[in-house]
Amino acid sequence: MLKKKFTILDHELVPKHILLTKEEKKQLLEQLKIRPEQLPWIRASDPVAKLIGAKPGDIVKIVRKSPTAGEAIAYRFVVP
Amino acid sequence: MLIPQKKVKAISFGLLSPDVIRKISVGSIITPDTYEEDGTPIDTGPMSLRLGTIDPTQKCKTCGNRVGQCPGHFGHIELAKPVIHVGFVKIIYQLLQATCCKCGRLLLPQKEIDKIRRLMKERPRIWAIIKSKVVTKVLKKAMKAMECPHCGEKQIKVRLERPTTFYERTKSGERRITPDIVRARLEKIPDEDYEVMGFNPKTSRPEWMVLTVLLVPPVTVRPSITLESGLRSEDDLTHKIVDIIRINERLKEQIDMGAPMAIIEELWDLLQYHVTTYFDNEVSGIPPARHRSGRVLRTLAQRLKGKEGRFRSSLSGKRVDFSARTVISPDPNLSINEVGVPIEIAKILTVPEKVTPWNIDELRELIIRGPYEYPGANYIVRPDGRRIDLRYVKDRKAVAETLTFGYIVERHVRNGDIALFNRQPSLHRMSIMAHKVKVLPYKTFRLNLCVCPPYNADFDGDEMNLHIPQSEEARAEAMTLMLVEQQILSPRYGGPIIGGTQDYILGAYLLSQKNTLLTKEEVQRLLFLADVADFPEPAILKPKRLWTGKQVISALLPKGLNYTLRASACRKCGECKKFECPYDAYVVVANGELVAGVIDKKSIGAGEPESLLHRIIKDFGINVGSWFLDHAFKVFLNYTFLHGFTMNLDDVLLPLEVLQEIQKRLREAEAKVWELIEKYKRGELEQMPGKTLEETLETLIHEVLSNARDNVGKMAANYLKASSQALMMARSGSRGSMLNLTQMAATVGQQTVRGERILRGYFERALPHFKKGDLGAAARGFVYSSFKRGLTPIEFFFHAMGGREGLVDTAVRTSQSGYMQRRLINALQDLHVEYDGTVRTADNRIVQLNYGEDGVDPSKSDHGKAVNIDKTIEKVLGVAALK
Numbered sequence: 001m002l003k004k005k006f007t008i009l010d011h012e013l014v015p016k017h018i019l020l021t022k023e024e025k026k027q028l029l030e031q032l033k034i035r036p037e038q039l040p041w042i043r044a045s046d047p048v049a050k051l052i053g054a055k056p057g058d059i060v061k062i063v064r065k066s067p068t069a070g071e072a073i074a075y076r077f078v079v080p
Numbered sequence: 081m082l083i084p085q086k087k088v089k090a091i092s093f094g095l096l097s098p099d100v101i102r103k104i105s106v107g108s109i110i111t112p113d114t115y116e117e118d119g120t121p122i123d124t125g126p127m128s129l130r131l132g133t134i135d136p137t138q139k140c141k142t143c144g145n146r147v148g149q150c151p152g153h154f155g156h157i158e159l160a161k162p163v164i165h166v167g168f169v170k171i172i173y174q175l176l177q178a179t180c181c182k183c184g185r186l187l188l189p190q191k192e193i194d195k196i197r198r199l200m201k202e203r204p205r206i207w208a209i210i211k212s213k214v215v216t217k218v219l220k221k222a223m224k225a226m227e228c229p230h231c232g233e234k235q236i237k238v239r240l241e242r243p244t245t246f247y248e249r250t251k252s253g254e255r256r257i258t259p260d261i262v263r264a265r266l267e268k269i270p271d272e273d274y275e276v277m278g279f280n281p282k283t284s285r286p287e288w289m290v291l292t293v294l295l296v297p298p299v300t301v302r303p304s305i306t307l308e309s310g311l312r313s314e315d316d317l318t319h320k321i322v323d324i325i326r327i328n329e330r331l332k333e334q335i336d337m338g339a340p341m342a343i344i345e346e347l348w349d350l351l352q353y354h355v356t357t358y359f360d361n362e363v364s365g366i367p368p369a370r371h372r373s374g375r376v377l378r379t380l381a382q383r384l385k386g387k388e389g390r391f392r393s394s395l396s397g398k399r400v401d402f403s404a405r406t407v408i409s410p411d412p413n414l415s416i417n418e419v420g421v422p423i424e425i426a427k428i429l430t431v432p433e434k435v436t437p438w439n440i441d442e443l444r445e446l447i448i449r450g451p452y453e454y455p456g457a458n459y460i461v462r463p464d465g466r467r468i469d470l471r472y473v474k475d476r477k478a479v480a481e482t483l484t485f486g487y488i489v490e491r492h493v494r495n496g497d498i499a500l501f502n503r504q505p506s507l508h509r510m511s512i513m514a515h516k517v518k519v520l521p522y523k524t525f526r527l528n529l530c531v532c533p534p535y536n537a538d539f540d541g542d543e544m545n546l547h548i549p550q551s552e553e554a555r556a557e558a559m560t561l562m563l564v565e566q567q568i569l570s571p572r573y574g575g576p577i578i579g580g581t582q583d584y585i586l587g588a589y590l591l592s593q594k595n596t597l598l599t600k601e602e603v604q605r606l607l608f609l610a611d612v613a614d615f616p617e618p619a620i621l622k623p624k625r626l627w628t629g630k631q632v633i634s635a636l637l638p639k640g641l642n643y644t645l646r647a648s649a650c651r652k653c654g655e656c657k658k659f660e661c662p663y664d665a666y667v668v669v670a671n672g673e674l675v676a677g678v679i680d681k682k683s684i685g686a687g688e689p690e691s692l693l694h695r696i697i698k699d700f701g702i703n704v705g706s707w708f709l710d711h712a713f714k715v716f717l718n719y720t721f722l723h724g725f726t727m728n729l730d731d732v733l734l735p736l737e738v739l740q741e742i743q744k745r746l747r748e749a750e751a752k753v754w755e756l757i758e759k760y761k762r763g764e765l766e767q768m769p770g771k772t773l774e775e776t777l778e779t780l781i782h783e784v785l786s787n788a789r790d791n792v793g794k795m796a797a798n799y800l801k802a803s804s805q806a807l808m809m810a811r812s813g814s815r816g817s818m819l820n821l822t823q824m825a826a827t828v829g830q831q832t833v834r835g836e837r838i839l840r841g842y843f844e845r846a847l848p849h850f851k852k853g854d855l856g857a858a859a860r861g862f863v864y865s866s867f868k869r870g871l872t873p874i875e876f877f878f879h880a881m882g883g884r885e886g887l888v889d890t891a892v893r894t895s896q897s898g899y900m901q902r903r904l905i906n907a908l909q910d911l912h913v914e915y916d917g918t919v920r921t922a923d924n925r926i927v928q929l930n931y932g933e934d935g936v937d938p939s940k941s942d943h944g945k946a947v948n949i950d951k952t953i954e955k956v957l958g959v960a961a962l963k
């Protein structure tokens with residue numbers, strides 16, 4: 001029996017989630033000229049959000065594989 | 081004319097309270113009859129003159145206006161007992177479940193209510209966003225409570241019996257909650273709790289969902305019609321209102337008389353039924369209200385709902401002027417940017433033209449010619465907005481003299497005007513394109529054959545619509561964005577969606593054959609069609625000056641074009657012999673010269689990405705591309721005429737020995753099938769993973785039989801006459817496939833229904849001609865015969881079964897995909913790409929940071945990729961790479 005618990009972050013199909021710092025967040029919102037809630041949302045109760053410790057109000061950067069662009073970046077606004 | 085403009089700032093929806101209804105109303109309606117015997121409307125009836133008038137001889141009693149002016153006025157009915165509004169039963173049910181039956185409070189602890197209220201007051205913007213989610217949670221939680229946290233009352237479960245009856249489950253059994261009790265309970269809900277459940281108590285108190293007063297719409301909403309016989313026929317809504325009044329009055333009487341509860345309840349239920357069907361006559365659980373003739377009544381909800389309802393038909397369904405519709409027919413001599421418009425239509429459709437010093441003389445002439453002579457005019461619009469209809473002008477010459485600058489003349493459409501051309505179903509962008517008008521005799525719209533694929537048009541009776549843009553902006557937009565040549569490249573995959581079909585491909589194929597030699601006259605005729613002046617040097621001088629077909633094609637290709645591709649005629653042999661290809665399928669264009677290869681579907685076909693046509697458009701631009709489609713294609717088509725082409729029965733004739741060999745091979749396959757069946761019966765068959773033994777057998781049999789047909793087909797293709805015209809069509813891709821040829825010449829093969837060999841009709845067999853449980857090829861729908869030889873009756877029947885399935889499938893698929901398309905488009909219609917490249921919704925929420933994640937426009941891409949490296953290298957190295 002394997003003792004080590006499997007974390008979903010290791011799964012191939014789960015893309016990389018990165019929590020943005022305050023400065024990064026500000027810069028992103030400035031660049032896109034948007035309010036945070038105009039981004040797509042992610043639940044704070046989302047398994048990945050829980051694992052990386054995202055709290056409502058944060059923004060998560062997601063880097064994933066894309067059939068068209070190779071690698072694509074998306075952002076999610078964390079909501080309760 | 082100055083129109084005062086106001087801007088809508090907000091729209092709010094709410095319920096009408098009984099007080100508001102009484103205020104709106106001009107009077108109570110109490111008489112269940114419409115007219116007196118002398119034909120005058122009863123003043124207290126549903127057709128009362130106080131509610132407005134639809135009779136041109138009468139004046140409205142409320143506002144004194146006549147038909148056009150009087151907007152109509154509402155009346156009301158005081159209901160003897162309250163009735164539940166069907167549209168709100170679901171909400172009422174939720175409210176009853178979520179609130180205390182005794183004190184009316186929301187069944188949540190005060191703390192939680194306060195928390196939500198605080199959020200609501202202090203963070204209104206966030207509340208607006210999360211409101212719907214919070215509310216569903218609140219209701220869900222409150223409905224679960226067994227006991228009131230405020231007064232401690234034990235909660236009794238409420239049950240809804242559709243559509244409008246509520247019951248309460250007490251220990252002693254079920255008890256009905258009548259609408260007046262429902263109303264009393266809703267009244268008890270305090271505003272504070274009501275807000276937490278997501279409602280606005282100012283605009284919609286919950287007790288207003290139980291009706292005590294019913295609004296009666298104005299007669300203008302439900303006009304009656306007088307039939308030829310002089311009989312009056314009332315609107316469905318009026319009928320329903322009469323029903324409601326009749327029962328209401330009866331109920332009132334019974335209550336006043338102190339009738340027993342049973343009678344009152346019976347009438348009350350009847351009133352509920354009538355009010356329910358008055359709102360919605362398609363409520364499940366009750367029979368729809370019917371007209372005396374048995375026709376189902378069309379009440380309020382039915383007027384709004386569905387395809388024929390107010391929204392989809394009256395509001396979204398737009399009707400337009402300056403449009404025409406007729407049958408289409410082909411004209412290869414038109415440009416792809418043109419549309420042939422019959423003179424008769426050109427005399428009706430007009431273009432407004434402002435009078436200027438430069439066109440005044442010309443416009444005067446048009447006016448003099450008038451509305452009935454072709455290049456004429458139908459109307460003159462003066463600067464003050466007055467229109468002069470030239471049909472009723474006696475002296476048009478005099479009118480023409482009065483013409484000065486600033487007038488607008490609505491002249492007939494003429495050559496070169498821009499028009500939008502459309503064929504339904506408008507499934508993609510290319511279903512509506514701009515064409516230049518070409519006025520022609522006869523009565524059909526004409527279009528170039530190359531634009532058939534984007535419209536998906538053929539000429540078996542198809543009709544199309546034509547619209548004439550009326551403003552300069554609209555024309556400019558149509559011209560620059562929607563003109564056919566702007567739409568050649570499909571935004572779906574980047575290939576040319578406009579291109580050759582059928583005869584064009586065949587003509588190009590015949591012309592580019594190695595053995596095509598043309599005389600001077602023939603070359604002249606062909607190149608003249610394309611307006612090409614550069615006459616090539618002949619390839620052969622003696623005994624006669626002769627030109628090859630490839631030379632003619634070369635003369636049409638733009639200089640500097642370099643290209644290679646594998647033609648449709650390519651047999652996909654293991655190793656490509658390139659220039660030595662025995663089928664001449666290796667196409668090479670070097671500096672605009674067709675060096676080798678045949679031009680066929682892969683080169684000039686519609687919807688072929690990476691084709692010769694695609695390359696021309698990408699390398700030389702849209703103008704050269706549309707020149708090629710207009711001129712070169714005319715040459716291809718005319719070569720078909722020059723060459724002559726027909727198909728006959730001999731095209732699919734095989735030598736006797738070959739036919740015998742085919743039959744032998746089919747028998748062998750059949751034997752193999754029997755072998756498999758024997759193996760299966762002995763239990764020796766090895767089961768395939770994920771399949772039952774029977775499925776394994778079916779798969780193996782399928783494989784054997786389809787291999788047999790493929791082998792036989794290949795053999796047939798090899799032994800068909802080289803001159804077979806049918807074969808030529810299949811090779812070039814102009815029409816028909818090798819499979820079609822196989823089915824005609826060799827064997828039709830296995831027929832399937834639902835992807836399986838045929839087994840339906842009788843118990844364990846398809847037809848009574850076979851034994852039960854016969855698994856053999858013949859018994860399960862294998863057709864040995866070819867179409868040429870003819871099918872046996874049993875084979876014919878199997879073939880019909882398979883064919884029928886195909887027809888049913890297409891019918892079902894079109895309706896299903898049509899509905900899917902409608903929903904998709906409704907969902908996606910206001911997504912747009914901002915200038916920063918992000919994809920956003922109408923309210924500016926971000927969907928993608930970069931369109932398609934790579935920001936590539938598919939119509940300008942190479943198969944979805946921004947650059948095609950192979951082609952770029954080839955282009956840089958040029959002809960050198962080919963050698």
